[in-house]
Amino acid sequence: MGDGRKIMDDEKNNAAFDDAGPAGKSVQWHTYLRLLQHARPYLPRLLIGTLCGAVFGGSTAGLLVAGRGVLQEVFQNAGFASVLALTALLLAFGLARGVGQFFGEYFIEWVGNRVVMDLRIRTFTHLQDLSVRFFSQRKTGELISRTLNDSMMIERAVSAVLGDLVKQPFVLIAATGYVLYLDARLTLAMLVLFPLCIVPVALFGRRVRRYARHGQERLAELVTIMQETLSGIRIVKAFGMERYEIGRFQTQCRLLFNRVMRVTMAKAAIEPIIVFISMAGLALVLVYARWVEMPAPDFITFALAAVVMYEPVKKLSKIHMHVQQSSAAADRIFEILDTPVLIQDTPSARPFAPPLRRVVFERVNFSYDENQPVLRDIDFSVQAGERIALVGASGAGKTTLVNLIPRFYDVTSGRIMINEQDLRELRIAELRRQIGLVTQDTFLFNDTVAVNIAYGSDGMSLASVEEAAHRAHAHEFIMAMPAGYDTVIG
Secondary structure, eight states, rough: OOOHHHHHHHHHHHTTTTTOOHHHHHHHHHHHHHHHHGGGGHHHHHHHHHHHHHHHHHHHHHHHHHHHHHHHHTTTOHHHHHHHHHHHHHHHHHHHHHHHHHHHHHHHHHHHHEEEEEEHHHHHHHHSSSOOOHHHHHHHHHHHHIIIIHHHHHHHHHHHHHHHHHHHHHHHOOOOOOOHOOOOHHHHHHTTTGGGGHHHHHHHHHHHHHHHHHHHHHHHHHHHHHHHHHHHHHHHHHHTTTHHHHHHHHHHHHHHHHHHHHHHHHHHHHHHHHHHHHHHHHHHHHHHHHHOOOOHHHHHHHHHHHHHHHHHHHHHHHHHHHHHHHHHHHHHHHHHHTTOOSSSOOOTTTTTOSSOOOEEEEEEEEESSSOOEEEEEEEEEETTTOOOOOOOOOSHHHHHHTTTTTTSSSOSEEEETTTTTGGGGGGGHHHOOOOOOOOOOOOOSSEEEHHTTTOOOTTTHHHHHHHHHHHHHHHHHHSTTTGGGGGGEE
């Protein structure tokens, strides 16, 4: 009962996010065009793919012409040599069509996958530049889902749209030109039906976009639950919360299933409508052929050309739906890429000049938001070699105060001075290189012991790693591991 109510409430919330009117459509295409800009560096491959698409379309028309010639020669009992010549021509066009299709699909898929790779790298790189404040306000699982799952949806849509755009128009033009040559009046009558194929796409396209975005959000929530539950599995088991976590996971699975099926329903409704319209066109061809007593070779090739035309019309009419679906995923990635980097070097930032002599807090104030200050009017100084202790209740701001020194956050007001220089006037990388950090929670990367010890120190020798381990009284138990310093941990 609780899950059902939650799903119903979620349906109401989703309705509020529906795009409205022409403005919504322009935003969707703006998102998709922005996405395609990432394919600009690979324009040569796109041009090759387009050329292969032209070969594919032209050879398709060639197959129809050669096929009609073969049929005429066969039914008119022409010479065996001419039949063989036309058959060879038919095979040549078939080979050209296959080559064009193979290389066209390869280059377009290459571009699609490369765009996704670039987006993933850009997103991951941008995440590294964002402040700790950003991550404290976001779910880790959601960021993972946006970087990986959303980009996979983009890849499928980019490849599908670009693949159809560089191939199907040529097929449609070639087939349309051929049927116009055979019978212009019948062709024009058939072409009246083709715009009707766009109607179901326009009706269902917005639904696909909306539910695709909601589906990606549900998938992100699933990743978040898994990440939290597996990371905190000891806490889950210690408090007997297994059933509770399973219930959370089941609820999100149902919501994801609900969204996926709504997208499936919208997409599945389009194909039968387009097929019905196509069958109406075929029926028209049959009645007309009987009325004008069209020759058998002409009728067969005209019917084949109509079938050939059906495929590009169907795929080109679905481009809008692919754009809707990919734009929903692209929006979520661009939201990350558009997040400004708040903590970064200023144009006048200077290198840190060691040694460190003094750290001074001058009337430092800090708050995570405007209404809840965490630190107020902090004033103190620490000389080199001096040790101080920060004492206070949990949540009093001890960790926050320390996090201001490496600029994980910037002060709201006041300033922190190092060697008489404002912290914000120093280069961040060099500042942090002077700071040794021991975190409250132990974190190990999934790498060797040596790499974990040397983390943050480029080119650190094994002798230096071992010296650090000796000073930490860790050398003995490290050597007791199966591969010593080369043991993979984390």
